[in-house]
Amino acid sequence: MNVTLAVKQYISKMIESSGPGMKVLLMDKETTSIVSVVYTQSEILQKEVYLFERIDSQNRDNMKHLKAICFLRPSKENVEHLIQELRRPKYSVYFIYFSNVISKSEIKALAEADEQEVVAEVQEYYGDFIAVNPHLFSLNLQGVSRGRSWEPSILPRVTQGLTSVLLALKKCPMIRYQLSSDMSKRLAESIKQIITKEYELFDFRKTEVPPLLLILDRSDDAITPLLNQWTYQAMVHELLGLNNNRIDLSGVPGISKDLREVVLSAENDEFYANNLYLNFGEIGTNIKNLMEDFQKKKPKDKQKLESISDMKAFVDNYPQFKKMSGTVSKHVTVVGELSRLVSERQLMEVSEVEQELACQSDHSSAQQNVRRLLQNPRVSEIDAVRLVMLYALRYEKHSSSILPSLLEELNRKGVSERHLVVEYGGKRIRGSDLIAPTDAVAITKQFFKGLKGVENVYAQHQPLLHDTLDQLIKGRLKDSQFPYLGPSSLRDRPQDIIVFIIGGATYEEALTVYNLNRTMPGVRIVLGEHTIVLFLALLLPK
Numbered sequence: 001m002n003v004t005l006a007v008k009q010y011i012s013k014m015i016e017s018s019g020p021g022m023k024v025l026l027m028d029k030e031t032t033s034i035v036s037v038v039y040t041q042s043e044i045l046q047k048e049v050y051l052f053e054r055i056d057s058q059n060r061d062n063m064k065h066l067k068a069i070c071f072l073r074p075s076k077e078n079v080e081h082l083i084q085e086l087r088r089p090k091y092s093v094y095f096i097y098f099s100n101v102i103s104k105s106e107i108k109a110l111a112e113a114d115e116q117e118v119v120a121e122v123q124e125y126y127g128d129f130i131a132v133n134p135h136l137f138s139l140n141l142q143g144v145s146r147g148r149s150w151e152p153s154i155l156p157r158v159t160q161g162l163t164s165v166l167l168a169l170k171k172c173p174m175i176r177y178q179l180s181s182d183m184s185k186r187l188a189e190s191i192k193q194i195i196t197k198e199y200e201l202f203d204f205r206k207t208e209v210p211p212l213l214l215i216l217d218r219s220d221d222a223i224t225p226l227l228n229q230w231t232y233q234a235m236v237h238e239l240l241g242l243n244n245n246r247i248d249l250s251g252v253p254g255i256s257k258d259l260r261e262v263v264l265s266a267e268n269d270e271f272y273a274n275n276l277y278l279n280f281g282e283i284g285t286n287i288k289n290l291m292e293d294f295q296k297k298k299p300k301d302k303q304k305l306e307s308i309s310d311m312k313a314f315v316d317n318y319p320q321f322k323k324m325s326g327t328v329s330k331h332v333t334v335v336g337e338l339s340r341l342v343s344e345r346q347l348m349e350v351s352e353v354e355q356e357l358a359c360q361s362d363h364s365s366a367q368q369n370v371r372r373l374l375q376n377p378r379v380s381e382i383d384a385v386r387l388v389m390l391y392a393l394r395y396e397k398h399s400s401s402i403l404p405s406l407l408e409e410l411n412r413k414g415v416s417e418r419h420l421v422v423e424y425g426g427k428r429i430r431g432s433d434l435i436a437p438t439d440a441v442a443i444t445k446q447f448f449k450g451l452k453g454v455e456n457v458y459a460q461h462q463p464l465l466h467d468t469l470d471q472l473i474k475g476r477l478k479d480s481q482f483p484y485l486g487p488s489s490l491r492d493r494p495q496d497i498i499v500f501i502i503g504g505a506t507y508e509e510a511l512t513v514y515n516l517n518r519t520m521p522g523v524r525i526v527l528g529e530h531t532i533v534l535f536l537a538l539l540l541p542k
Contacts, residue, residue: 001496001524004131004267006168008038010097011071015047017121018067018095024051026070028078031099033140033244035071037130040268055081060090068094073128074102079109086113095121099128100164101198128164130244132532133266133276135517136510137165141530144502148219150183158530159190162500165528166195166213171496172202173213175485176477181217183502188215188485211496214472214482218503221464223358225506226390228351230459232283233276234507236264236334237532239341252337262330271327277511279459280342284308284335290328308332308339349373350383357390358461366391367402374409385415465499465527466512472497473516473523497525505529 015023025044027035032054035044041052053060055072068091072078082096096110101124110122129137139161144154166173172195177188191213195202218225229238236242240249242264250260266273271290275283342348353369356362370387373379388406395401471477475493484490499513505527513527 001169001171001498001526002134003129003137003165003168003526004038004134007034007127007129007131010125010127010168011035011039011044012047014069014071014095014097014125015044015049018069018093021048022066023047023049024053024063024066024068024091025049026053026055026068026072028055028072028075028081030073030140031071031127034099034127034130037132037244037265038267040263040265043268055085062090064090064092066091068092070094070096071125071127072096072098074098074100074106079106083109083113086110086118087115089116089118092118094119097123097125100124100126100160101201126164126167129161129168129528133510133514135513135526136505137526137528138532139528139530144530145183148183150186155186155190158187159194161530162187162191162213162528163194163198165498165526166191167201169496169498169526170204171211171213171498172204173211173496173498174488174490175213175215176482177215177485178217178220179481179483181219181502184215184217185485187500187502188213191215192485207496209492209495210490211498212472212490212494214468214497214499216465216468216499216501218501223390223393224461224463224465224508225504226386226393227354227358227461227508228347228386229506229508230279230351231277231507231511232272232280233264234511235280235338237507239338240334242532247334249333249337252333255333259330259333262334264334269327271331275331277514280335280338283331284339287328287332287335308336344378345380345383346376346378347383350379350387353387354390355459355461357387357394363395363398363400366395367400370406371402371409374406374413381413381415384410384413461508463506463509463512465501465509466516469497469499469512469516469525473520493523495522495524497523498528499525500528502530504531507532 025035032052044052049069051063051066055070055078070082072082079102086094096119107122110119130140132138139158141154141157141161144151144158146152150158175188175192178184229235233242236247240247245263245265247262247264248260249255249262252259263269264272264276266276271286275286278286350373353366353373356369357366360366370391373387374384388403388410391406392403395403468477468482472482473493479489501509510527513525516523517525
């Protein structure tokens with residue numbers, strides 16, 4: 001199961017179906033993101049697509065020499081835009097592809113508008129999601145809940161997005177959901193209704209072991225999004241912001257014009273593809289090794305590459321290297337900025353305490369360390385909130401809890417206590433035993449040698465998703481906590497598993513799925529969510 005490949009194949013089919021000749025790709029805001037994540041503009045240009053336009057743009061010229069490929073969500077707004085387009089067509093012929101199921105009445109309205117008979121084809125291609133990684137998809141939706149219930153307008157949209165994934169992967173699954181979450185049950189029921197209603201679309205060839213859709217709720221593990229994550233992709237997302245594979249570096253001190261916005265895509269960037277799941281120290285070492293290989297070709301100009309600063313200076317001093325390896329200069333800049341932020345915010349020290357809170361049971365040490373960091377002026381407001389949230393979740397019922405005084409410390413920093421997440425993911429809400437009272441896992445330090453400026457990082461925490469999937473694969477996931485929707489149940493070990501997390505997923509959980517796919521022969525897992533979680537998304541629901 002590969003969601004990236006599924007979307008790419010849909011787009012290739014659209015372009016191939018239109019035949020030879022110059023083309024325009026007509027999209028909406030959402031499908032623009034869907035396409036741009038899996039294809040670069042230069043790749044599509046090679047397929048004779050020379051123009052990219054938005055269906056809602058009012059300033060498009062008549063270009064009768066172009067064929068129009070329309071890839072749109074089947075929203076009322078898009079259908080109306082398309083009706084107006086067909087009444088006054090700007091292009092010679094239209095190939096129309098909707099990213100999800102469209103109603104017969106809307107098809108009829110489009111047919112009636114096509115008085116000049118310019119429509120050559122209308123199809124449903126189920127690419128109504130963003131393929132972040134081959135095993136990770138996002139619906140790119142914010143504000144899905146109202147308290148602990150679905151925002152009424154969002155549930156149908158999440159249902160559409162998730163069913164499009166099932167259709168793209170050609171899976172008609174059995175469904176399990178998290179019993180402690182009413183939102184989980186409602187989504188499961190909504191998906192089941194669509195499968196029943198559109199049963200002809202889901203009439204795929206039956207497999208010996210049916211696929212499984214597992215719907216979870218973020219509230220069961222509110223700890224994972226609070227931890228600093230140290231893989232390349234996760235750090236870029238958390239510290240720099242990763243939006244549809246793009247990073248805004250315009251605020252980086254001394255940044256050059258050509259690096260103010262960079263693209264990180266595993267589909268088109270070999271270095272990123274090979275390093276996105278590696279940790280911070282390994283990435284720096286890999287860049288260093290690449291530069292040293294280049295230096296060997298210029299023995300007279302040998303210079304030390306012991307720090308990230310040395311590497312940045314090296315790139316600046318060797319324009320020919322920059323020309324040979326623009327990709328590497330991009331990554332040197334990104335890693336350099338990550339290193340600056342790690343140092344500036346003292347994230348190594350913060351992360352050590354985070355891991356202690358998540359994985360140990362020493363309250364005396366925890367309270368001292370949290371208080372010490374809160375009083376450190378170099379610890380950012382964001383990281384201070386993160387620490388208090390972890391403390392609150394870990395020791396919410398402890399007899400010697402110092403939570404009130406920690407909240408006072410936050411208030412002195414100008415942070416409102418509304419950030420607290422106990423109401424969202426505390427013991428009263430969780431459906432699983434996220435923190436065992438006797439848990440005392442020793443911290444394991446990972447040392448990085450050969451690259452100064454990167455000391456160590458803690459990464460022994462495993463998200464709850466790992467245990468949930470491990471139990472599911474072994475047939476031990478309790479029906480009493482994760483019931484099946486309907487009377488049937490899966491007797492055999494599941495092979496194709498689609499997991500969807502209400503409240504969003506993290507890149508640490510995506511890494512968990514990636515590793516399970518690598519180490520569990522015969523098991524294929526895809527992880528989905530409506531947004532990649534930044535920890536601030538865990539503020540109390542309004």
